[in-house]
Amino acid sequence: MTKNRDVLTLLPEGQRVEYARGEVLADVLVRAGLPLSLYCHKRGLCGKCLVKIVRGELALPDDLERTLAARLEWPAGYRLACRLVLDSPLAIEVPARSLVREVPILETGTSTDVLPEPAVKKYAVDGRALSFDRAASCFDAVASALGAKNLTCGDGVLGKLPVVPGGLFTAVVYDDRTLIDLEPGDTTGRCLGAAVDLGTSTVVVDVLDLVSGQSLGRASAVNSQAAYGADVVSRLTYAFERPDHLQRLRRAITRQVAELIREASAQAGDSPGGVRDIVVAGNTAMNHLLLGVAVESLAVLPFEAVFSRLPPLDAASAGLDLSSAARLYVVPNIRSFIGGDITAGLAASGLAKRKGTWLFVDLGTNGEIVLKKGRELIAASTAAGPAFEGMNISCGMLAVRGAVDRAGWRDGFVLSTVGNEPPRGLCGSGILDVLAVALDQGLIAPDGKVVGPARSLALAPGISLTQADVRNVQLAAAAVKTGVRMMLREFRVGPQDLQGVLLAGAFGNALDIGHAMRLGLIPVLPLDRVAFVGNSSLAGAKKLLLSAPARAEAEDLVRKIHHYSLAADARFQDEFIEAMEFKPDTGGGA
Amino acid sequence: MTKNRDVLTLLPEGQRVEYARGEVLADVLVRAGLPLSLYCHKRGLCGKCLVKIVRGELALPDDLERTLAARLEWPAGYRLACRLVLDSPLAIEVPARSLVREVPILETGTSTDVLPEPAVKKYAVDGRALSFDRAASCFDAVASALGAKNLTCGDGVLGKLPVVPGGLFTAVVYDDRTLIDLEPGDTTGRCLGAAVDLGTSTVVVDVLDLVSGQSLGRASAVNSQAAYGADVVSRLTYAFERPDHLQRLRRAITRQVAELIREASAQAGDSPGGVRDIVVAGNTAMNHLLLGVAVESLAVLPFEAVFSRLPPLDAASAGLDLSSAARLYVVPNIRSFIGGDITAGLAASGLAKRKGTWLFVDLGTNGEIVLKKGRELIAASTAAGPAFEGMNISCGMLAVRGAVDRAGWRDGFVLSTVGNEPPRGLCGSGILDVLAVALDQGLIAPDGKVVGPARSLALAPGISLTQADVRNVQLAAAAVKTGVRMMLREFRVGPQDLQGVLLAGAFGNALDIGHAMRLGLIPVLPLDRVAFVGNSSLAGAKKLLLSAPARAEAEDLVRKIHHYSLAADARFQDEFIEAMEFKPDTGGGA
Numbered sequence A, B: 001m002t003k004n005r006d007v008l009t010l011l012p013e014g015q016r017v018e019y020a021r022g023e024v025l026a027d028v029l030v031r032a033g034l035p036l037s038l039y040c041h042k043r044g045l046c047g048k049c050l051v052k053i054v055r056g057e058l059a060l061p062d063d064l065e066r067t068l069a070a071r072l073e074w075p076a077g078y079r080l081a082c083r084l085v086l087d088s089p090l091a092i093e094v095p096a097r098s099l100v101r102e103v104p105i106l107e108t109g110t111s112t113d114v115l116p117e118p119a120v121k122k123y124a125v126d127g128r129a130l131s132f133d134r135a136a137s138c139f140d141a142v143a144s145a146l147g148a149k150n151l152t153c154g155d156g157v158l159g160k161l162p163v164v165p166g167g168l169f170t171a172v173v174y175d176d177r178t179l180i181d182l183e184p185g186d187t188t189g190r191c192l193g194a195a196v197d198l199g200t201s202t203v204v205v206d207v208l209d210l211v212s213g214q215s216l217g218r219a220s221a222v223n224s225q226a227a228y229g230a231d232v233v234s235r236l237t238y239a240f241e242r243p244d245h246l247q248r249l250r251r252a253i254t255r256q257v258a259e260l261i262r263e264a265s266a267q268a269g270d271s272p273g274g275v276r277d278i279v280v281a282g283n284t285a286m287n288h289l290l291l292g293v294a295v296e297s298l299a300v301l302p303f304e305a306v307f308s309r310l311p312p313l314d315a316a317s318a319g320l321d322l323s324s325a326a327r328l329y330v331v332p333n334i335r336s337f338i339g340g341d342i343t344a345g346l347a348a349s350g351l352a353k354r355k356g357t358w359l360f361v362d363l364g365t366n367g368e369i370v371l372k373k374g375r376e377l378i379a380a381s382t383a384a385g386p387a388f389e390g391m392n393i394s395c396g397m398l399a400v401r402g403a404v405d406r407a408g409w410r411d412g413f414v415l416s417t418v419g420n421e422p423p424r425g426l427c428g429s430g431i432l433d434v435l436a437v438a439l440d441q442g443l444i445a446p447d448g449k450v451v452g453p454a455r456s457l458a459l460a461p462g463i464s465l466t467q468a469d470v471r472n473v474q475l476a477a478a479a480v481k482t483g484v485r486m487m488l489r490e491f492r493v494g495p496q497d498l499q500g501v502l503l504a505g506a507f508g509n510a511l512d513i514g515h516a517m518r519l520g521l522i523p524v525l526p527l528d529r530v531a532f533v534g535n536s537s538l539a540g541a542k543k544l545l546l547s548a549p550a551r552a553e554a555e556d557l558v559r560k561i562h563h564y565s566l567a568a569d570a571r572f573q574d575e576f577i578e579a580m581e582f583k584p585d586t587g588g589g590a
Helices: A025-031 A063-072 A138-145 A224-228 A232-239 A243-267 A284-290 A340-349 A428-440 A467-490 A513-518 A536-546 A548-560 A572-579 B025-031 B063-072 B138-145 B224-228 B232-239 B243-267 B284-291 B340-349 B428-440 B467-490 B513-518 B536-546 B548-560 B572-579
Strands: A005-011 A015-020 A050-056 A078-080 A090-093 A103-105 A112-114 A120-126 A168-174 A178-184 A192-198 A202-209 A215-222 A275-282 A327-330 A357-363 A366-373 A376-383 A403-409 A413-417 A456-460 A463-466 A498-505 A530-534 B005-011 B015-020 B050-055 B078-080 B090-093 B103-105 B112-114 B120-126 B168-174 B178-184 B192-198 B202-209 B215-222 B275-282 B327-330 B357-363 B366-373 B376-383 B403-409 B413-417 B456-460 B463-466 B498-505 B530-534
Touching (some): A063 A120, A103 A536, A112 A536, A120 A138, A202 A243, A215 A224, A243 A284, A275 A284, A275 A340, A284 A340, A340 A530, A340 A536, A340 A548, A403 A456, A428 A456, A428 A467, A428 A513, A498 A536, A530 A536, B063 B078, B120 B138, B138 B178, B192 B284, B202 B243, B215 B243, B224 B232, B232 B243, B243 B284, B275 B340, B275 B536, B284 B340, B340 B357, B340 B366, B340 B498, B340 B536, B340 B548, B357 B467, B366 B467, B403 B428, B403 B456, B428 B456, B428 B463, B428 B467, B428 B513, B463 B467, B498 B536, B536 B548
Parallel strands (some): A005 A090, A192 A275, A275 A327, B357 B498, B498 B530
Antiparallel strands (some): A050 A078, A103 A112, A120 A168, A192 A202, A202 A215, A366 A376, A456 A463, B050 B078, B103 B112, B192 B202, B366 B376
């Protein structure tokens, strides 16, 4: 031990950590690998890095710490790690509540963990202790109390400033940079956020505690824009039929999102005003309609989105009125047909950080395909049509109760249904299973022709798959297959080079991977290299809600991801025709 | 001449400038001291750095330059200095229109020059040439065409994006960072701004061309809030009488400012929509009322402003509807009683950049005093009351036609009036002159007592200065004198240390400096060290309108200026009583 060094003992384990005198305890603990809560970035504002002093002599706490200790009523013998300069041997205990933990996000097949570091934070301030010595104004005094010199003032906050500083109040701050609201009293115990999966069919809202990362409530509903069109194309058409239609679509969805936030907040035992940050992950068209942005450019050549990344918006200005100021973060679109839902999915699956070569495929009306090769990211989209979602299929249906979701063969089709109810129709995964089984049994030829005079596969009373149905699935599958094959070839990746395939989208976990390979939908790989990432859009929205650094990473990803236009490639047509054949893709054609 | 160097000849003078091959012509010209216009920061967008090639062999222009040349129809033989890489000897002429010139701002006694570098700029873009190769969206394609990678999208612009890019359009950009509007066609020929001197009594609006810096129109009117109170205090009182009163005051002034901008724009032959940037210099109370911010904190201890610096606002959101998107920059308040008008005045007078020790005094209802000593800036305010503006004086009036503005003595008072009309009353400068003359003639004692039984100085038929009038001026003068003396003493500055005194405010250029010294209002100094800076608030607003860098400097000044609270100093009362005596201040008391 050199002259200027001492030892910190961490009880009860007795771990010893050496430090140089003059170091701040919080820094020493972080260096020692403890996930100490640094919510307020060591500004002594939040009291979340409290440690218990077991042995040792310490300088007295400063004014800031004494005031905080009195307000938060913490017991004697506790000190703020971020304010404690070490100068003699010390033994401490770090309470569990002073540590941050990664929160598991469970929407996805492969779970993703996130360390909460929210964009919106709350700090309590004692108005009576505001100092005007060096502050030019009430706002500057608040900024100074928050230790945020370059704080800017959000719209509408000026009106609250002169009133609140009388007693204890709470500052709601975005990105430690913008004051977005002030509340009377200490309301730091509660700061909510909403993650919104804005799907064309369904809207799901999760309300989370932004500090702990816990999910507190959920609400979902069929997208209310469905009244104006079932799918994206019909809504876009409706939107540019008449100028007021776009705003009608906008109002429908903004009202619904606000209502779902209200509902999920109520489940959390809170008012919607508790929600201060909203993250929306939607496809490009849904994002445009949410903001009332004209969609003509999405529908005509060269099919471009109006925007990709946007700065955080004021939720009320964007039509989401929640009774308190909140920010709205729209997860950036990658390209016209590759929306924020995919960006969110990539964030949830941590694709950019995975080692090696990976394929991410989102199967829905559009097949979005992202290939990660080394540090390169390439994205493409291909129009699969709605067959994978059970649409445009004579006995097709969504994956709800009674839908055939799996099929096998034991001297005839063996069907299983959602909820084990009597079969009412076929959902996407059931259709693919039926097709794979029928191919193996010779009931369908590799070119898709249904064998036999009936030109139809009878599956259960009143449920069959017709030749036309098979053709529709064939087209959908061919679109995805073509996309995957062309991307792999363009970027010189063989199926064997793939570290793994991540499957997101309509099928959930229901898809039989072996069958998907049998049909050629994904390349043939050892089964353990294929993983489902489920509703990665909602998972990503939650991750981006809880972690401001994850947003920065997602924006960085959108900036550097390369768009590969399948349609612009002259080989697309030939490839597509070849892909119409149902056969496993072993990369032989590459 | 070494191997890699060549010579550029500037015609017609023949000046020779050496350069290294590979250098860009614009850089070489700037290094040679030419004030070349770099409006678009060398991004090849504006065509303002055009030079005529007289001799020399050049590589052909690139696509960007060819497109611009075609659009702006410049003659053959002209090239963009910012795109031209030099690699062989060259002789050029730089046309006068490719040079920027400092614009003199004439509101002030000592004129100030400013190099136009506006915050709002316009760039024409050819929508047909937008590239989507690497752009994720229409917005990104526009950002890329503007060479502004980190461009953010202002509110309301998203709605215009998908429509405009068909043909030629113009992007209106704030701070080269935020796209605030798009206009069809090339409208770069016209980009206006408005400088607003928001006085308690009078509002003056100047509309300027942001590129040339030329003033194009002016409109002024009595502040329409006067209907709710003649002075600041009565308006503040009105504002917190009832909640809707604040908004009433706000509406009155925002409507008026918008109307004056309309009027001044019409003089400029333009629509108000041409105005894209507005700079308002007002005192702290006027700034609060303009934005509808509660004024309670200004009126009760500890008398603090709600805000000092604000980010640039959206003019329409702030109630200034001009038919096109515009930004509103409120010149930052220094402190509760030292407003943005003083900040503007300091900017106009260039106080922070002057060498040595300087005193800036703004004489009005408040006396604002700023002392610059070395790199330190100290500001104080003192409540003088309205006597200097001719108010609370029995025969007082504003400095309008018929007001006695100067007085001397030749066997009796010799009066001169504004407009040489028959005297109708006394304005501030006239009152001070009369007092100084009366002191010299023994008609008033140094303690302010009017000699003789009438207790009144008869000046002209119906015009006199009463004992009560003298007392009012005495109080006003004592407030200012006390402030100046205490500041000089506190910061160990004797009058002889002062490089100069800058006088702003009510008196304009009419004040007799010798008389002001005779009364002790300003310290005794050689007369040539005292300069008038006139309406420095308007001049400052114009300077800050034309120069974004000047705004940054002003904000920096507000950040570092130290507030000296006279009222909090225990010696104030004694000093004030002593200052009641009319006598020259030679610094002897320091």
